[in-house]
Amino acid sequence: xxxxxxxxxxxxxxxxxxxxxxxxxxxxxxxxxxxxxxxxxxxxxxxxxxxxxxxxxxxxxxxxxxxxxxxxxxxxxxxxxxxxxxxxxxxxxxxxxxxxxxxxxxxxxxxxxxxxxxxxxxxxxxxxxxxxxxxxxxxxxxxxxxxxxxxxxxxxxxxxxxxxxxxxxxxxxxxxxxxxxxxxxxxxxxxxxxxxxxxxxxxxxxxxxxxxxxxxxxxxxxxxxxxxxxxxxxxxxxxxxxxxxxxxxxxxxxxxxxxxxxxxxxxxxxxxxxxxxxxxxxxxxxxxxxxxxxxxxxxxxxxxxxxxxxxxxxxxxxxxxxxxxxxxxxxxxxxxxxxxxxxxxxxxxxxxxxxxxxxxxx
Amino acid sequence: xxxxxxxxxxxxxxxxxxxxxxxxxxxxxxxxxxxxxxxxxxxxxxxxxxxxxxxxxxxxxxxxxxxxxxxxxxxxxxxxxxxxxxxxxxxxxxxxxxxxxxxxxxxxxxxxxxxxxxxxxxxxxxxxxxxxxxxxxxxxxxxxxxxxxxxxxxxxxxxxxxxxxxxxxxxxxxxxxxxxxxxxxxxxxxxxxxxxxxxxxxxxxxxxxxxxxxxxxxxxxxxxxxxxxxxxxxxxxxxxxxxxxxxxxxxxxxxxxxxxxxxxxxxxxxxxxxxxxxxxxxxxxxxxxxxxxxxxxxxxxxxxxxxxxxxxxxxxxxxxxxxxxxxxxxxxxx
Numbered sequence: 001x002x003x004x005x006x007x008x009x010x011x012x013x014x015x016x017x018x019x020x021x022x023x024x025x026x027x028x029x030x031x032x033x034x035x036x037x038x039x040x041x042x043x044x045x046x047x048x049x050x051x052x053x054x055x056x057x058x059x060x061x062x063x064x065x066x067x068x069x070x071x072x073x074x075x076x077x078x079x080x081x082x083x084x085x086x087x088x089x090x091x092x093x094x095x096x097x098x099x100x101x102x103x104x105x106x107x108x109x110x111x112x113x114x115x116x117x118x119x120x121x122x123x124x125x126x127x128x129x130x131x132x133x134x135x136x137x138x139x140x141x142x143x144x145x146x147x148x149x150x151x152x153x154x155x156x157x158x159x160x161x162x163x164x165x166x167x168x169x170x171x172x173x174x175x176x177x178x179x180x181x182x183x184x185x186x187x188x189x190x191x192x193x194x195x196x197x198x199x200x201x202x203x204x205x206x207x208x209x210x211x212x213x214x215x216x217x218x219x220x221x222x223x224x225x226x227x228x229x230x231x232x233x234x235x236x237x238x239x240x241x242x243x244x245x246x247x248x249x250x251x252x253x254x255x256x257x258x259x260x261x262x263x264x265x266x267x268x269x270x271x272x273x274x275x276x277x278x279x280x281x282x283x284x285x286x287x288x289x290x291x292x293x294x295x296x297x298x299x300x301x302x303x304x305x306x307x308x309x310x311x312x313x314x315x316x317x318x319x320x321x322x323x324x325x326x327x328x329x330x331x332x333x334x335x336x337x338x339x340x341x342x343x344x345x346x347x348x349x350x351x352x353x354x355x356x357x358x359x360x361x362x
Numbered sequence: 363x364x365x366x367x368x369x370x371x372x373x374x375x376x377x378x379x380x381x382x383x384x385x386x387x388x389x390x391x392x393x394x395x396x397x398x399x400x401x402x403x404x405x406x407x408x409x410x411x412x413x414x415x416x417x418x419x420x421x422x423x424x425x426x427x428x429x430x431x432x433x434x435x436x437x438x439x440x441x442x443x444x445x446x447x448x449x450x451x452x453x454x455x456x457x458x459x460x461x462x463x464x465x466x467x468x469x470x471x472x473x474x475x476x477x478x479x480x481x482x483x484x485x486x487x488x489x490x491x492x493x494x495x496x497x498x499x500x501x502x503x504x505x506x507x508x509x510x511x512x513x514x515x516x517x518x519x520x521x522x523x524x525x526x527x528x529x530x531x532x533x534x535x536x537x538x539x540x541x542x543x544x545x546x547x548x549x550x551x552x553x554x555x556x557x558x559x560x561x562x563x564x565x566x567x568x569x570x571x572x573x574x575x576x577x578x579x580x581x582x583x584x585x586x587x588x589x590x591x592x593x594x595x596x597x598x599x600x601x602x603x604x605x606x607x608x609x610x611x612x613x614x615x616x617x618x619x620x621x622x623x624x625x626x627x628x629x630x631x632x633x634x635x636x637x638x639x640x641x642x643x644x645x646x647x648x649x650x651x652x653x654x655x656x657x658x659x660x661x662x663x664x665x666x667x668x669x670x671x672x673x674x675x676x677x678x679x680x681x682x683x684x685x686x687x688x689x690x691x692x693x694x695x696x
Contacts (some may be wrong), residue, residue: 119471130439131471135463141429142464145436152392152418153440171456175429182424337474338508340532343559343606 011212011224015256018231021284023292033234035299041082041230042290042300043308045074048098049287050312051107054319055097055114059265063323065116068095072228072260075286076192077162078102079233083241084160089146090129091139091161095192099162103127107319117327136167140176140189147185147244158244159187160237166197168214169205177252181218186244188237189252192227194259199272212254220250227255228286231293258284331357366522367552373515374544376522377407377483381445384529385415388443391529393420395430395447395483404449405485405544427453431460431482435468438478445529451486451538452495458503465534466509480534481525486514487577487627489542489674491667498664499628504536505605505637512604513558514538516579518546520562523554524602531558540577555600561608563615567597570621570684573612573638575601578625578675585680594684604634612638613645616654621687623655625675630658652688 017026025032033041052071058064070077077099081090084103092100100110105122112121113132120131130146133139143159150157167173168191180187191211195202208214215222221243225236233255240251258281262269269278294300335342335350342350366379384391393408393415399422402409412420423430427448434444448454454461461482468476488497504512511533515521521539528535555562564579565586572582579600586596597615601608616622622642624635639654657675665673 118473119467120473123475124439124472125475131468131476135459138432138460138464141432141460142436142439144429145433145438146440147436148433149437149440149442152442159436172428172432172460175424175426176432179424179426179429179433333473337470337472339469339511339606340477344609345606 009216009219009221011210011215011222011254015224015226016232016236017226017229018235019229019289019293021228021289023289023296025293030232031235033231035297037082037234038231038290038294039299041075041078041234042287042294044078044082044102045230045287045290046308047312047315048074048078048102050316051101051319052098054316055111056261056265058111058320058323064111064114066264066266067114068264069261070095070098070259072281072286073192073194073257074098075230075233075290076190076227076255076257079230080160080162080190080237083234083237084158085241086128087155088128088158088160088241089143091133091143091159092129093133093136093139093162093164093167095164096132096162100127100129100132103129105129107315108322111323115323115327117329137163137170137172137176139163140167140173141179143187144176144180144183144185147180147187148183151186156245157186158241159185160241161187161189163189163191164197165191165193165195165202165205165211166200167191168211169197177214177218177220177250180250181220184247184249186247187250188240188244189250190237191252191254192257193254194257196259196263196273198263198267201272210254212252215252218252220252223251223253225253225255227257228284228289230286230290366550368549370547370549371518371522372545372547373518373521373539374405374407376518376550377525377539378409378411379550380522380525380529381408381411382414384445384526385411385419388529390441390443391419391445392437392442393445393447394423396423396425396449398422398447403447405541407483407539407544408447427455427457428460431457431465431480434480435460435464435478438480439476443479443529445481445483448482448484450492450496451484451498451500454482454484454500457482461504461510461536462507466507469533470509477532478534479529479532481528481537482535483537483539485541485544486538487540487542488664488670489577491670493667494664497670499626499659501538501604501626502628502632502634505634509534510605511535512538513602514540514576514604515602516540516543516564516576516600518548519551520555520600520602522550524558527554527558538576542577543580546580556602559603559606559608561599561601561603561611563597563611564600565596565598567595567619569595569619569689570623570687571597571599571612571615571619572623572625572680573599573601574625575604576627578627581675581677581680582625585677585684588677588681589684592681594689596684607638607641609641609645613642616642616646617649620649620651621654621684623657623680623683623687625657625680627659627674629661630656631661633658652686655683655686657683
C-alpha cells in the first residue's frame with residue numbers, strides 16, 4: 001500500500017470557494033458544477049429551508065418534542081447529499097434532517113425521532129441512511145465499518161459520515177479517521193463546522209487553525225471549504241467520493257458554516273453569542289448567494305423563484321397536515337425488537353403491560 | 363479436517379476450532395481485534411486462522427476498542443458476521459458506548475430492520491496471576507443492557523459449541539471466556555450441552571443447588587465432591603447464558619432442592635448474583651428452606667496477583683456458605 005505523506009494532504013490556507021458571498025464567481029480555479037446541478041442545489045436548499053422552518057414551527061405547536069434547526073447550513077447538507085450516488089450510505093446526526101429529506105426520505109419519517117413515536121422512522125436499507133446519531137461521533141465508526149464491508153464484498157459503495165465541530169473532540173472520531181485511513185476505507189468525513197457545540201465555541205474544542213489540518217496526521221487529505229457555498233460543497237464532495245470509490249481512501253472535509261438558530265428550540269443562544277455575529281453570517285447566506293449567482297448567469301428568473309417558493313410551501317403544508325394527526329402507537333411494540341425474538345422474560349413483561357392496558361390488573 | 367467431536371482439546375483450542383469451522387462454513391464471518399492476526403491472539407485463540415483464511419477475513423485492527431466494536435456494527439449492517447476480540451475484559455471499557463448505545467439498541471431503534479450478528483469475545487476473570495486490568499469480571503454491566511445476549515462457557519467442549527451458537531445467533535452476543543480454564547482439556551461432545559438460551563445441570567443432587575458460570579463451574583464441581591463426603595448432595599448448574607436467564611432450569615432445580623448458593627468472581631454488591639437471588643426468591647419462596655447464599659468476590663477493585671487467592675471464591679468458602687443454609691435449623695450468622 002502506498003502511503004502519501006506530503007503537503008498535498010494539507011488543506012489550502014484559504015477556504016476553497018466557487019461563489020463569493022455577494023454572488024460573484026470567486027477568483028479560485030475550481031470546477032463549477034453544471035447548470036442543471038446548480039439549479040438543483042438551489043431548489044433543494046429552498047425546499048430544505050422551508051422544511052426546517054416548518055419543523056421549528058411544529059415544536060411551538062407541540063407536535064415535535066424538540067427540533068435542532070440547521071438553518072444556515074443548507075449548502076452543507078444539500079451539497080453533500082447531491083454528490084452521493086443512490087448506492088452510497090449516509091450516516092447523519094440529529095441536525096441533518098435537511099440532508100435526509102433531500103435523500104427522498106419521507107419528511108414525517110425524518111421527524112419520527114423528534115416527534116417521539118419511535119427512535120427511527122424510516123427503513124435504513126431503503127434509503128441507505130443509518131438511523132440518526134445522537135451520541136455524537138459514534139456514527140463515524142459505523143460508516144467506516146460499512147464501507148469496509150462493502151469493499152470486501154466487491155462493491156464500490158462509499159460512506160458519507162456527517163459530523164460537527166464538537167464531534168471532532170470525541171475519541172470515536174479519532175479512531176474512525178485512523179482506522180479508515182489504515183484500511184483505506186471508502187469514507188468521506190464531512191465536518192459541518194458551524195462554530196458551536198451547543199454553547200461551546202470552536203476555540204474551546206480545538207487549538208488547531210483548522211480541523212481539516214488533522215487529515216495529514218492520519219495520512220489522508222484534509223480539505224477546507226466555504227460551507228455556505230453549495231457549489232463548492234458539491235464539487236469537493238464529488239472529488240472526495242470519486243477518490244474513495246476508485247480506491248483512493250478516505251477524505252476529511254471541513255466546511256465552514258454557521259448555525260443561525262439556537263441549538264434547538266429549547267436553547268437560548270443569547271447566553272453565549274452576540275446578535276452581531278449572527279448578522280455577519282446572515283450576510284453570507286447560502287441560498288441568497290447561489291440565487292444571485294444564478295440570476296446573474298441568467299439561470300434563474302423571478303417566475304422560477306416564485307414557483308419554487310410555492311413548491312416549498314406546498315411541501316411544508318403537506319408536512320404540517322401529516323404531523324397534525326396523532327401517530328398510532330402500539331405499546332406491545334416496545335418488546336418486539338429488543339431481540340430477534342422476545343425472550344421468555346420479555347414475553348411475560350409484554351403480557352403484564354397488555355393486562356394493565358386491558359384493565360385486568362385493577 | 364476431521365470432525366471435532368471426541369477430539370480432546372483445550373478450551374483455547376476448542377474456541378480456535380469453533381472459529382475455524384464458522385469461517386469455513388459461513389463466508390460472512392470475519393474475525394479481528396488486537397493481535398488476533400499474525401500473532402494469533404495473546405492467548406492463541408486465533409492461532410493460524412489468518413494464515414488459513416487470509417487477511418481479509420482474519421486481521422489485526424488498530425489498538426482501539428471503541429473502533430473495533432464501532433466498525434463491527436457497520437460491517438454487520440452490511441451483512442457480515444464479525445467476531446471481534448477484546449484482548450482483556452477491562453480493555454473493553456472504551457467500547458462501552460458502542461456496545462450499550464449502539465450494538466445493543468440498533469435493532470430496536472430501527473424497528474427490527476437492522477440486524478447486528480456481532481460476537482464480542484472477552485477473556486474474563488482472574489486466577490492466572492494477571493496484573494491489574496487483566497482480571498475483571500464485567501458481566502453485570504452487559505447483562506444490565508437490554509438487547510445484548512451474554513454467555514459464558516465453563517468447559518472446552520461447551521466453549522466450542524457455545525461459540526458456534528453465538529456466531530449463528532442474529533442478536534449481538536458478549537461471549538465471556540474464563541481465561542483460567544483456557545488450558546483445561548476435555549473431549550469435545552457431539553452436541554452442545556443445551557440450547558443456546560438454556561442452562562445445563564452439570565451434576566445432579568438433592569440437597570442444595572450450586573449456581574455459577576465460567577471458571578466457577580469447575581470450582582462448584584469440586585465443592586460438590588467435597589460436600590458429598592460431608593453427606594450433602596449438591597446439584598451444580600452451569601448457567602451458560604446469563605442473559606437471557608434460564609429461569610425454568612434454575613428455579614426448577616431450586617424448587618427440588620430447597621436450598622441454593624450463587625457463586626461468581628465479580629464483586630457482590632449489585633452483582634449478577636443479586637439478580638439470580640431475587641429471581642429465585644420471587645419464584646421459589648415457598649420451597650426455600652433458607653435464604654439463598656451468595657459467594658462472590660469482595661467489593662474491592664481486583665486485587666494484585668499475590669493477593670488474588672483471598673478474593674476468589676474457593677471450595678472452602680462455598681462449603682461454608684452451604685453450611686449456613688440451616689440444614690439443622692440453627693441460624694448461624696456469617
